[in-house]
Amino acid sequence: MKLLLEIKAELENITSLEPLDNNFTFFFQVQCTSCREVHPGWVTVNRHEQVELSGSKGATAHFVWRCKFCKRESSAKFVEAYPFRSYESENAQFEPLLQIECRGLEFVGFDPRGIWKCKGTTGTVFPEVDLTEGEWNDYDEKAALPVSVSDIESRWGKA
Numbered sequence: 001m002k003l004l005l006e007i008k009a010e011l012e013n014i015t016s017l018e019p020l021d022n023n024f025t026f027f028f029q030v031q032c033t034s035c036r037e038v039h040p041g042w043v044t045v046n047r048h049e050q051v052e053l054s055g056s057k058g059a060t061a062h063f064v065w066r067c068k069f070c071k072r073e074s075s076a077k078f079v080e081a082y083p084f085r086s087y088e089s090e091n092a093q094f095e096p097l098l099q100i101e102c103r104g105l106e107f108v109g110f111d112p113r114g115i116w117k118c119k120g121t122t123g124t125v126f127p128e129v130d131l132t133e134g135e136w137n138d139y140d141e142k143a144a145l146p147v148s149v150s151d152i153e154s155r156w157g158k159a
């Protein structure tokens with residue numbers, strides 16, 4: 001099953017928001033599709049890290065998980081043909097960020113913590129947008145205007 005993660009955010013004097021690079025570590029909440037148990041913590045998934053599936057003769061995924069309750073192994077893999085998208089909504093509408101193929105699990109939550117990058121209305125690039133606290137504030141010298149990212153929301157759906 002392919003899942004699509006969409007985000008929305010309030011952008012002040014900012015025209016685009018995206019993960020800093022392909023090495024970005026995503027914090028997801030995961031649910032087992034067999035027993036419906038939701039893992040209590042956050043799990044990390046990174047496009048540059050792959051793990052071998054047990055008993056698969058070399059097949060890999062970006063995330064492999066064994067459910068503590070039903071003991072089933074499940075996995076997830078980013079859709080190669082779907083790079084991370086840049087969020088550019090002017091009206092704080094949901095826009096797609098990424099697609100991931102899931103087997104035996106579903107992702108049900110997303111924490112945007114980590115370093116993102118932004119572009120200001122003047123073209124100024126802000127390469128260290130830390131969204132660990134859920135929002136970011138700075139100042140665009142060229143425009144002499146405050147810039148910020150806030151009210152980040154996310155939702156998972158079928159791709």
Ligand SMILES: [Zn+2]
Pocket residue numbers: 032033034035036037067068069070071072
């Ligand atoms: Zn389970």
